Amino acid sequence: MSILVENITKLYKEQKALNNVSFNVNENEIVGFLGPNGAGKSTMMKIITCYIPPTSGNVKVCGYDIHEQSIEVRKNIGYLPEHNPLYLDMYVKEFLAFVGGLYKVKNIAQRVKEMIDLTGLQVEQNKKIGALSKGYRQRVGLAQAMIHNPKVLIMDEPTTGLDPNQLEEIRSLIKKLGKEKTVMLSTHIMQEVEAVCDRVIIINKGEIVANDTTQSLKQNKVKQIIVVEFDNAIEEQLLKNIAGVELVSTIGGNKYKIVATEERDIRKDIFNLAVEKNIGVLTLNKEEQKMEDVFKELTK
Numbered sequence: 001m002s003i004l005v006e007n008i009t010k011l012y013k014e015q016k017a018l019n020n021v022s023f024n025v026n027e028n029e030i031v032g033f034l035g036p037n038g039a040g041k042s043t044m045m046k047i048i049t050c051y052i053p054p055t056s057g058n059v060k061v062c063g064y065d066i067h068e069q070s071i072e073v074r075k076n077i078g079y080l081p082e083h084n085p086l087y088l089d090m091y092v093k094e095f096l097a098f099v100g101g102l103y104k105v106k107n108i109a110q111r112v113k114e115m116i117d118l119t120g121l122q123v124e125q126n127k128k129i130g131a132l133s134k135g136y137r138q139r140v141g142l143a144q145a146m147i148h149n150p151k152v153l154i155m156d157e158p159t160t161g162l163d164p165n166q167l168e169e170i171r172s173l174i175k176k177l178g179k180e181k182t183v184m185l186s187t188h189i190m191q192e193v194e195a196v197c198d199r200v201i202i203i204n205k206g207e208i209v210a211n212d213t214t215q216s217l218k219q220n221k222v223k224q225i226i227v228v229e230f231d232n233a234i235e236e237q238l239l240k241n242i243a244g245v246e247l248v249s250t251i252g253g254n255k256y257k258i259v260a261t262e263e264r265d266i267r268k269d270i271f272n273l274a275v276e277k278n279i280g281v282l283t284l285n286k287e288e289q290k291m292e293d294v295f296k297e298l299t300k
């Protein structure tokens with residue numbers, strides 16, 4: 001087991017950020033830590049990386065205890081914090097060598113070169129960090145997180161704020177790194193989890209609400225998503241009253257998205273309701289299930 005989280009609770013004064021959270025991450029797994037803003041993702045990651053202590057509970061990383069063996073924990077973890085704090089006035093190489101020094105890396109120059117090659121920073125290696133695009137800064141962040149060759153990589157929203165091309169590049173880099181490392185990354189982007197992760201842990205208001213493979217989450221939590229367009233407005237509550245319907249949202253005009261957690265095809269019920277209310281049905285389609293809907297369903 002690479003990361004073992006047991007009954008972690010964290011209070012910031014009276015504010016409870018984490019409530020009795022437990023989960024684990026296996027060796028060489030890429031786990032997505034998913035949740036809306038304020039769910040407690042960053043707090044959990046700061047606890048795992050020994051940046052802040054929990055109020056109660058314990059975490060072990062590669063068998064080392066965060067309370068008793070925090071130095072060992074840090075040696076085994078690479079951490080890319082949220083907003084990727086970097087020294088903008090330092091040069092890429094200089095910065096990586098500096099971080100390598102903090103970790104007492106041997107053959108620093110050689111290791112810096114390896115990290116530059118691994119993260120695709122060759123062209124930018126002689127620039128100041130402040131002169132780099134967000135995508136390249138993220139690469140520098142990943143390079144510094146990997147410089148001491150940790151077994152576990154913790155990344156807090158590594159792709160937030162990237163443009164679509166940068167996003168694709170950083171995602172494939174994460175996948176590449178994930179082949180030999182245990183990776184835990186937080187995100188609020190659902191597609192990311194589907195694209196990158198083996199498993200997803202969803203947190204909401206400081207509590208774990210799901211912990212499963214993306215595949216089985218989709219199968220278990222959301223049975224069907226229906227998009228319906230009427231020729232007239234309908235009371236949302238009437239749609240909600242249909243048996244098995246969990247969620248109804250308006251998507252413009254008289255169009256509604258309906259999420260149901262039942263095997264039975266509810267399209268017939270929607271149609272019958274429309275007939276009963278003397279409203280015409282313009283379209284009535286079943287959509288492919290998406291992680292996004294699972295997420296909404298679990299964190300509503």
Ligand code: ADP
Nearest residue numbers: 012015017035036037038039040041042043044
């Ligand atoms: P996330 O990363 O999922 O957005 P955070 O872990 O940053 O969530 O925050 C969880 C909760 O704890 C939020 O309600 C946030 O306002 C609160 N919080 C986070 N850091 C602090 C802090 N240093 N002091 C007080 N409250 C905090």
Ligand code: MG
Nearest residue numbers: 041042043082
């Ligand atoms: Mg955060």
